[in-house]
Amino acid sequence: MSDSKVAVVTAAAGAGIGSAIARRLASDGFDVVITDAHERRAGELAQELSDEHGRGFMAAALDVTDPEMVSAVMDRVASERGGLHVLVNNAGWSKIEPVAEMELETWRRCLDVDLNGTFYCMRYALPHMINSGGGSVVNISSIAGWEMTTEHGAAYSAAKAGVMALTRVAAAENGRHGIRVNAVAPGLIYNDFLKKIYPEEFFTGYVEQRSYVGRVGAPEDVSSLVSFLVGPESGYITGETYGVSGGVHPHA
Ligand SMILES: NC(=O)c1ccc[n+]([C@@H]2O[C@H](COP(=O)([O-])OP(=O)(O)OC[C@H]3O[C@@H](n4cnc5c(N)ncnc54)[C@H](O)[C@@H]3O)[C@@H](O)[C@H]2O)c1
Numbered sequence: 001m002s003d004s005k006v007a008v009v010t011a012a013a014g015a016g017i018g019s020a021i022a023r024r025l026a027s028d029g030f031d032v033v034i035t036d037a038h039e040r041r042a043g044e045l046a047q048e049l050s051d052e053h054g055r056g057f058m059a060a061a062l063d064v065t066d067p068e069m070v071s072a073v074m075d076r077v078a079s080e081r082g083g084l085h086v087l088v089n090n091a092g093w094s095k096i097e098p099v100a101e102m103e104l105e106t107w108r109r110c111l112d113v114d115l116n117g118t119f120y121c122m123r124y125a126l127p128h129m130i131n132s133g134g135g136s137v138v139n140i141s142s143i144a145g146w147e148m149t150t151e152h153g154a155a156y157s158a159a160k161a162g163v164m165a166l167t168r169v170a171a172a173e174n175g176r177h178g179i180r181v182n183a184v185a186p187g188l189i190y191n192d193f194l195k196k197i198y199p200e201e202f203f204t205g206y207v208e209q210r211s212y213v214g215r216v217g218a219p220e221d222v223s224s225l226v227s228f229l230v231g232p233e234s235g236y237i238t239g240e241t242y243g244v245s246g247g248v249h250p251h252a
Contacts, residue, residue: 004029004030004031005029005030005031005083005085005086005135006030006031006033006077006078006081006082006083006084006085006086006132007025007030007031007032007033007085007086007087007088007230008032008033008035008073008074008077008084008086008087008088008121008125009021009022009025009032009033009034009035009088009090010035010036010062010064010088010089010090010091010117010121011035011036011037011064011090011091011092012032012034012035012036012042012045012090013034013036013038013041013042013044013045013059014036014038014041014191014193015191015192015193016189016191016193016219017090017140017186017189017219017222017223018036018088018090018091019045019219020218020219020220020222020223021088021090021219021222021223021226022034022045022049023049023223024220024223024224024226024227025086025088025223025226025227025230026049026052026053026057027053028227028230028231030086030230031055031057031058031081032049032057033057033058033059033060033077033081034046034049034057034058034059034060035059035060035061035062035073036061036062037061037062037063037064037091039059039061042059042060042061042062043059045059046058046059047059058077058080058081060073060076060077064089064091064113064116064117064118064120064121065112065113065116065117065120066120067120067123067124070117070120070121070123070124071120071124074121074124074125074128075124075128077128078128078131078132083128083131083132083133084125084128084129084132084135085129085132085133085134085135085136086135086136086137086138086230087121087122087125087126087129087135087136087137087138088137088138088139088140088226088230089117089118089121089122089137089138089139089140089163090140091113091114091117091118092113092114092140092142092156092160093109093110093113093114094110094114094152094153094155094156094197095109095110095153095155095156095197096151096152096153096156096197096198097153097155098150098153098154099154102153102154102155106153106155107155110153110155110156110159111155111158111159111162113159114156114159114160114162114163115159115162115163115166118139118163118166119166122137122139122166122170122181125137126170126174126179129174129177129179130174130177130179133178134177134178134179135178135179135180135230136179136180136181136182136229136230136234137167137170137179137180137181137182138181138182138183138184138226138229138230139163139166139167139181139182139183139184140163140183140184140186140222141160141161141163141164141167141183141184141185141241142156142157142160142185142186143185143186143187143243143245143248143249143251144156144157144160145157145159145160145161145162145163145164145185145241146161146185146243146249146251147249151198151202160185163183164183164185164241167181167182167183167239167240167241168181168239171238171239172239175238180229180234180235180237180238181238181239182229182234182237182238182239182240182241182242183240183241183242184222184225184226184229184241184242184243184244185241185242185243185244185245185249185251186217186221186222186243186244186245187211187217187243187244187245187246187248187249188203188206188211188216188217188245188246188248189216189217189218189219189221189222189244190216190217190218191219210246210248211246211247211248212246212247212248213246213247215246216246217244217245217246221244222244225242225244229242
């Protein structure tokens with residue numbers, strides 16, 4: 001147990017946004033709990049952060065689509081770390097298939113990871129956050145939840161739009177407990193794994209023709225915004241979804 005505020009990050013052990021958020025919140029002084037469906041990688045990152053910061057970080061296997069597992073992990077975090085103050089719902093999954101041809105399993109899996117998983121984590125973390133005296137939730141959505149496009153697939157777009165709506169209602173419900181709930185909607189945040197999801201054309205000319213800042217996004221572009229949203233300087237902000245897309249999809 002430590003004096004730091006406790007922050008659970010889901011899907012924190014990959015090569016992208018989740019691990020950048022975990023690293024940033026650890027540097028900000030949070031007692032970060034590294035959770036991921038991939039148990040070994042979660043343990044490795046927790047060890048790396050423990051070595052780097054000279055204090056122990058907890059790792060937990062967590063598949064966000066399993067509500068019993070989510071409930072058990074949130075209970076364990078609150079009892080072993082002495083509370084729960086911050087939740088970052090980063091887990092996401094996508095497969096791009098047109099509606100008229102979509103495998104039912106694609107729809108179900110996408111809604112299950114991206115939307116149900118976000119709900120399960122909030123459902124079982126919020127009571128602990130209330131008991132801990134308040135805190136902040138950040139849900140990682142996507143500009144796919146705003147755009148009219150064939151680029152991301154309907155399952156992913158619908159799930160990420162659902163995350164934005166879930167964010168607003170949860171913010172309205174929990175403000176009185178001192179809990180703020182916001183979402184972040186990234187555009188292209190590059191990691192090599194994306195090549196397995198998106199066709200080559202998606203990346204062609206992206207920097208030259210679509211980004212207004214002359215580059216693709218990096219995971220740290222998202223983690224810096226999450227750091228602000230879970231910190232004390234964003235105390236008047238709740239229920240919002242912030243784009244981080246290099247101007248590809250400004251939302252006003
Ligand atoms: N990368 C982008 O361009 C981009 C753009 C917009 C939104 N997003 C969203 O950002 C989030 C992070 O994406 P990323 O591409 O940076 O990947 P990431 O590296 O942060 O996440 C990958 C990790 O997710 C874990 N994971 C997969 N399924 C899981 C599950 N059911 N439960 C728990 N963990 C699971 C994997 O083990 C892996 O470690 C996702 O919600 C994604 O939809 C990403």
